[in-house]
Amino acid sequence: xxxxxxxxxxxxxxxxxxxxxxxxxxxxxxxxxxxxxxxxxxxxxxxxxxxxxxxxxxxxxxxxxxxxxxxxxxxxxxxxxxxxxxxxxxxxxxxxxxxxxxxxxxxxxxxx
Amino acid sequence: xxxxxxxxxxxxxxxxxxxxxxxxxxxxxxxxxxxxxxxxxxxxxxxxxxxxxxxxxxxxxxxxxxxxxxxxxxxxxxxxxxxxxxxxxxxxxxxxxxxxxxxxxxxxxxxxxxxxxxxxxxxxxxxxxxxxxxxxxxxxxxxxxxxxxxxxxxxxxxxxxxxxxxxxxxxxxxxxxxxxxxxxxxxxxxxxxxxxxxxxxxxxxxxxxxxxxxxxxxxxxxxxxxxxxxxxxxxxxxxxxxxxxxxxxxxxxxxxxxxxxxxxxxxxxxxxxxxxxxxxxxxxxxxxxxxxxxxxxxxxxxxxxxxxxxxxxxxxxxxxxxxxxxxxxxxxxxxxxxxxxxxxxxxxxxxxxxxxxxxxxxxxxxxxxxxxxxxxxxxxxxxxxxxxxxxxxxxxxxxxxxxxxxxxxxxxxxxxxxxxxxxxxxxxxxxxxxxxxxxxxxxxxxxxxxxxxxxxxxxxxxxxxxxxxxxxxxxxxxxxxxxxxxxxxxxxxxxxxxxxxxx
Numbered sequence: 001x002x003x004x005x006x007x008x009x010x011x012x013x014x015x016x017x018x019x020x021x022x023x024x025x026x027x028x029x030x031x032x033x034x035x036x037x038x039x040x041x042x043x044x045x046x047x048x049x050x051x052x053x054x055x056x057x058x059x060x061x062x063x064x065x066x067x068x069x070x071x072x073x074x075x076x077x078x079x080x081x082x083x084x085x086x087x088x089x090x091x092x093x094x095x096x097x098x099x100x101x102x103x104x105x106x107x108x109x110x111x112x
Numbered sequence: 113x114x115x116x117x118x119x120x121x122x123x124x125x126x127x128x129x130x131x132x133x134x135x136x137x138x139x140x141x142x143x144x145x146x147x148x149x150x151x152x153x154x155x156x157x158x159x160x161x162x163x164x165x166x167x168x169x170x171x172x173x174x175x176x177x178x179x180x181x182x183x184x185x186x187x188x189x190x191x192x193x194x195x196x197x198x199x200x201x202x203x204x205x206x207x208x209x210x211x212x213x214x215x216x217x218x219x220x221x222x223x224x225x226x227x228x229x230x231x232x233x234x235x236x237x238x239x240x241x242x243x244x245x246x247x248x249x250x251x252x253x254x255x256x257x258x259x260x261x262x263x264x265x266x267x268x269x270x271x272x273x274x275x276x277x278x279x280x281x282x283x284x285x286x287x288x289x290x291x292x293x294x295x296x297x298x299x300x301x302x303x304x305x306x307x308x309x310x311x312x313x314x315x316x317x318x319x320x321x322x323x324x325x326x327x328x329x330x331x332x333x334x335x336x337x338x339x340x341x342x343x344x345x346x347x348x349x350x351x352x353x354x355x356x357x358x359x360x361x362x363x364x365x366x367x368x369x370x371x372x373x374x375x376x377x378x379x380x381x382x383x384x385x386x387x388x389x390x391x392x393x394x395x396x397x398x399x400x401x402x403x404x405x406x407x408x409x410x411x412x413x414x415x416x417x418x419x420x421x422x423x424x425x426x427x428x429x430x431x432x433x434x435x436x437x438x439x440x441x442x443x444x445x446x447x448x449x450x451x452x453x454x455x456x457x458x459x460x461x462x463x464x465x466x467x468x469x470x471x472x473x474x475x476x477x478x479x480x481x482x483x484x485x486x487x488x489x490x491x492x493x494x495x496x497x498x499x500x501x502x503x504x505x506x507x508x509x510x511x512x513x514x515x516x517x518x519x520x521x522x523x524x525x526x527x528x529x530x531x532x533x534x535x536x537x538x539x540x541x542x543x544x545x546x547x548x549x550x551x552x553x554x555x556x557x558x559x560x561x562x563x564x565x566x567x568x569x570x571x572x573x574x575x576x577x578x579x580x581x582x583x584x585x586x587x588x589x590x591x592x593x594x595x596x597x598x599x600x601x602x603x604x605x606x607x608x609x610x611x612x613x614x615x
Contacts, residue, residue, distance in 0.1 A: 015301065022294055028286055035293050042301055049308040064307060067256055071300065074263050078293055081267060085274070085286045093279040098287050 008048045014041025028089075028096050032082045039075040043068045128183030130170050131196040131251050134206065137162060138244035145237040152236035153224065160214040163243060167210035171203035180605040182253070190314035195253035197315070199605025201457060202250040205377060208461050209246045211587065212369050212468045213239060218580040219472050220362035222573065231275055235363070241268040242366060249374045255303045255313040255386070258378055259296065262342065266292040269371045272363040273355045284354035291341050291351040295375070298338030305331040315385050324390055332390070335382055336399065342375035345399075345432055346406035353413075353425040361475020364421065368428045369468035373460050376435050380456075383439060384606065396439040397534075404540040406433030411547030415554065420474045420484040423551055424467070427510060430544060431463045434522065437537050441528040448531040450603065455524030457602050462517025462591045466509035469584035473503040476573045476581065486555055491563025498578040500559050505585035507552030509592075512545040517591025 018038025022031055050064035090096050141159040145152040173181050181198045188194070198206070217239065224232035245268050248261035266289070274285035307313055309327040322328055344352035356368050383392065410430030417423040438456025442449045476499045477492055478484040493500040509518030522541055529537040 018297075022290075022297075028290060031290050035290075035297060038297050042297065042304060045301075045308075046304050049304065052308070061311075064304075067304075067307070070256070070260065074260060077267065078263065078289075078296075081270065082286070082289050082293065085270070085282065085289060088274075088277070089279070089282040089286055092277065092282050096286075098283055098290075 004048055004051050007044060007051075011041045011044035011048060014038070014044060017041075026097065028082070028086050028098060032079060032086070035082075036075065036079060039071070043071055046071070128181060128196070130166060130173065131181065131183045131198055132185075134166050134170060134247045134251060135196075135244060137166065138240050138247060142237055142240035142244055145233075145240055149233045152233045153221070156217060156236040156240055157221070159240065160210075160217055164207075164210040164214055167203075167206040170198050171207050174198055174200060174203040174604055175601050178604060190254065190317055191312040194257055195314060195316075196251045197253040197605075198251055200602045201377070201380065201605070203604075204457060204461060204602060205250045205373065206247060208464050209243065209250070209370055212464060212584065213243050213366060215468065215580045215584050216362040216365050216472070219365075219475070219577050220360075222577050223360060223362060223475075234271060235275060235360070238268050238272050239366070242272070242371070246370055246374055249377060253315055255306065255315065255318070258381070259300050259303055262299065262375060262378060263296055265371060265374050266296065266342070269367055272367065273359045275360050275363060276358070278358075280354065281358040284351070284358045288351045288355040291344075291348065295338040295341035295348075298334045298341070299378075300338075302331040302333075302335035302338065305334070315381065318386050319388060322387060322389060328387075328390070329395075332382070332387060332392075332395075336379060339375045339379040339382070340399075340402065340436075343372050343379065343432060343435075344429060345402050345436060346409055346429065347402070349406065349410065349429045349432075352429055353422055356425040356428060356471075357419070357421040361421075361472055361478070364425075364475070365468040365471040368425065368471055369464040372428070372432060373464060376432070376460065380438070383443065384453075388443075388445075391444070393440050393444050396443055399436050399439045400441075400534075400537055403433040403436030403439075404537065406430060406436070407540055407544035408433075408547075411544055411551065414551040415547065418485060418487065420477065420486055420489070420555060421471070423486065423555065424470050424474055427470075427548065427551060428463075428467060430548065431459070431467070431510060433544070434459050434463075434525065434541065437525050437529070437541065440534065441525065441532060441537070446532060448528040451524045451531070452528035453606060454599050454602055455521045455528060458517055458524065458591060458594070459521035462509050462521055462588050465584050465588035465591070466506035466516075466518060469502050469581050469588060470506040470510075472577075472581045472584065473499045473506070476577060477503075479571060480569045480573065481567065482570045486558075489555065490558045490561055491567055493559040493561075494563065495567050495569055496573070496578075498582055499573070500556065502578075502582040502585040503559075504552070504556045505582075505589055507548075507556060509588040511548045511552060512541075513549075515592045516589045517594075518588070520592045520594065 015038055018034050018041055021034025022038060025031055025034060046064040046068045050061045086096050141155055145155045183196045185194045220235060224235045245261055245264035249258060249265060252258040252261050270285050270289045273288055274281040305327050310318055310321045312318055341348040356364050359367060407430050410426050414423050414426035417426055435456060438452055441452030442456060474484060476496060480496055509516040512518045512522035526538040526541050
């Protein structure tokens with residue numbers, strides 16, 4: 001098994017673990033971590049695709065590398081936004097669970 | 113084989129520049145609002161006429177050239193460069209976005225009119241950012257840029273949900289964000305697979321290279337699932353009702369009318385621009401089945417909601433279901449596909465106007481009465497005749513009764529499903545219309561009867577705000593009178609004729 005195949009399999013495992021965590025864990029922070037794990041697997045997958053040079057038959061394709069950099073920036077901002085939301089939720093409710101309860105209970109007039 | 117390139121040949125006249133302006137200008141306005149916080153409202157309101165003008169200028173160019181307007185950024189052609197493209201559907205959505213955001217802005221002057229404080233600053237800046245992100249989604253010509261646009265859209269929409277900062281809205285926003293991240297990461301996974309298999313992400317190039325094989329089906333399934341999660345298609349709808357019902361009325365209107373349409377738009381792009389050559393009618397029956405589930409489930413829950421804004425939010429879940437009926441009916445280039453395509457697009461637009469109007473009307477009712485409990489709204493029609501009229505006209509479109517845009521949309525979709533022999537979708541759409549009648553009349557009939565006890569108004573809304581609400585509802589009705597040529601414009605850039613008979 002060559003290095004690219006090994007990296008590809010690692011990417012698949014990371015994606016699988018991340019997806020599993022994102023779906024099964026109820027805690028928002030764990031979901032955010034699972035999202036990042038999934039993201040890492042995805043970026044590794046793109047790196048493997050770059051190595052294969054699928055587009056132009058080059059030694060290494062630069063386009064997926066550009067995608068990885070952009071993807072990391074987006075994933076970072078998503079994580080920052082999610083963590084700050086969870087922190088705000090903890091401040092407001094002393095609890096961060098997202099159990100489905102009857103939503104929008106008496107926030108009078110919905111425009112207070 | 114006639115190549116789709118012929119249909120999509122780049123237009124080199126100056127119209128292409130407008131596509132860049134449609135993205136640069138709202139981004140600049142949002143950044144200016146961020147820098148000069150006290151002026152955020154004035155910057156947003158000053159940008160609105162400009163934004164409307166740009167959107168309509170693009171629509172005019174698309175109609176005049178009768179083809180896709182293309183602009184290559186920096187003069188670099190794909191696959192190396194990035195293309196912006198505007199076809200009939202893009203132009204329609206750009207114009208819809210501009211009008212609805214402007215109406216929501218006019219309305220929000222009453223709520224966020226003061227230039228002091230964090231909330232108005234956040235609202236106006238996010239509104240501009242949302243506009244920029246939506247324009248990116250409607251103009252993007254390459255799947256990865258569309259991913260970034262989709263993320264920008266989410267990042268602008270989520271904070272709008274929790275503008276009030278209460279526990280419920282923060283919960284709703286967190287749930288929304290987690291669903292959205294799940295959706296976008298699946299979409300990006302599909303993008304990575306497509307690039308790995310075909311070495312390009314440009315929509316036109318990709319549509320020429322695809323082959324029905326495992327990687328393609330896997331990528332399509334992942335991307336469709338991700339986009340369905342972002343569009344709140346049943347059974348991914350859980351996040352939508354609390355998020356849309358908890359936001360301020362002007363934000364709810366924009367979220368329900370436009371933001372969910374952004375990911376729907378991408379789903380249409382995926383199946384009809386990237387994968388038109390795929391024999392996909394059977395696979396897309398699954399999508400339509402989920403849509404049918406959404407229609408029934410959303411409508412039934414809307415009937416049971418005690419609060420007006422939640423009722424409207426559940427009705428969004430149901431109306432999103434109709435949008436997904438488009439997929440199996442319009443795929444494959446059958447004779448009925450044009451009717452289905454037109455119906456689906458009209459549904460997207462008429463629902464946008466009707467729903468924006470209804471959310472804003474609900475906001476005015478809640479402000480006037482001080483609550484939004486449906487059981488205590490008897491006689492509110494005496495107090496707010498214009499607002500309740502707007503609500504009823506919007507409801508007309510949701511029910512699909514003539515004369516309204518919703519009628520034209522649902523009629524075309526039902527005609528296509530009968531013609532194609534897929535009777536079951538027509539039956540479900542008909543049932544959905546009856547249920548919609550139930551939940552709209554549940555609000556409108558008591559509102560029009562005489563009140564048991566005289567209602568007292570806390571405040572009366574200004575004429576501008578009532579006017580904005582009524583104007584949106586009237587547009588939703590007027591779409592039902594759209595002339596034939598308008599319907600033909602919607603076909604511009606639909607890569608169908610070129611692909612009939614290709615493997």
